[in-house]
Amino acid sequence: MKNKIYALMLLSGIATHVCATENGLDSFALGAEGIAAGALPPPGVYLLNYYQNYHASEFKDGPDNFHVDVNAFIPRLVWMTPQQIAGGQLGFYAAQPLVNLRLNAMGASDSNSGLGDLVMGTMLGWHKGNHHSIAGLEGVFATGDYDNANPQRPVIANLGKNYHTIRPVLAYSYLQPQGWEFSTKLSYSFNTENDDTNYQSGDYFAGDYAIGYQLNDQVKLALEGYVFKQTTDDDVNGVSIGNKGQALAFGPAIQYKQDNWSLEAKFLKETEVEHRPEGHSTTLKMVWAF
Structure with missing residues (x-):
């Protein structure tokens, strides 16, 4: 019975990889951050542009004949203020994904393009020598295109999740001016219920x-990746159905930077996957300081 319910819920649509544990996906932009993830810049306005392609042809513990291909462009505007709270520099940000999604599952298919769910947040950043850290809080709002499945459209390529997420975030970077780096960004996500599917x-x-390791003033090489671990069961109509997802990913990355901009590229392959698509992603991240 559990597997039958899960299959029915899967066919109610699918959210983008970059924008739900419903449908085996999530709203944390897995793999988007890496180099210097815990180091906030000085006061000013910054534009971060992310491009990500995610491809998967298998859904672990899910439906057969599965294929998903996502291309997403995510502009993220960051405002770092001169204001300090508890010794930390105050900043704000907003990100709006633009997504192209193609989905095939269990003999049905769909595609869609448009806006995903809006992300907004605030953060504090601290710096002490080579040590940098961030504490933040962000919300993911159900603004993206969403439609519930029906017999005429058993699979729908939804760009939004139709529920909200609140997410505390911590990040840390150890950065040697010429040498080694260790960076991480950690979060925990709390989701509201999808009212259309319960x-x-x-x-x-x-x-x-x-x-990573800084080769010279412009170039840094790194091993990057992400971890995902679901800690509580999914529920349908208040009944637990399990489906705790997990994934681990790793791969090479390179960053090139100049005075007021940087470009980072990475390729990440997923492994140890449960109750989610298993695939790979290619990500480009460009940061521009105004």
């Missing part, structure tokens, strides 16, 4: 990591 996605832990 599906309550479980809470989950997620984090990005990077171990």
Whole structure:
């Protein structure tokens, strides 16, 4: 009975990889951060542009004949103020994904393009020598395109999740000016219920990591990746159905930087996956300081 319920819920649609534990996906941008993830910049306005392609042709513990391909462009505007609270520099940010999604599952298919769910947050950053840290709180709001499945459309490529997420975030970086780096960004996500499906996605832990070495003033090489671990069961109509997802990913990355901009590229392959798609992603991240 549990597997039957899960299959029915899967066919109610699918959210993007970069924008739910419902449908085996989530709203944490897995693998988006890496190099210098815990180091906030000086006061000013910054534009971060992310491009991510995610491809998976298998859904672990899920439906057969599965294929998903996601292309997402995510501009993120960051405002670092001169204000300090508890010795930390205060900042704000907002990100709006633009997504192209193609989905096939159990003999049905769909595609969609448009806006995903809006992300907004605030953060504090501290610096002490080579040590840098961040504490933040962000919300993911159900603003993206969403439609519930029906007999005429058993699979729907939804760009939004149709529920909200609140997420505390911690990040840390150890940065040697010329040498080694260790960075990580950790979070824990609390999800509201999808009112259209009565599906309550479980809470989950997620984090990005990077171990890098500065070759010269412009170039840094790194091993990057992410971990995802769901800590509570999914519920349908208040009944627990399990489906705790997990994943581990790793791969090479390179960063090139100049005075007021930087470009980071990475390729990450997933392994140890349960109750989620298993695939790989290619990510480009460009930071521009105004």
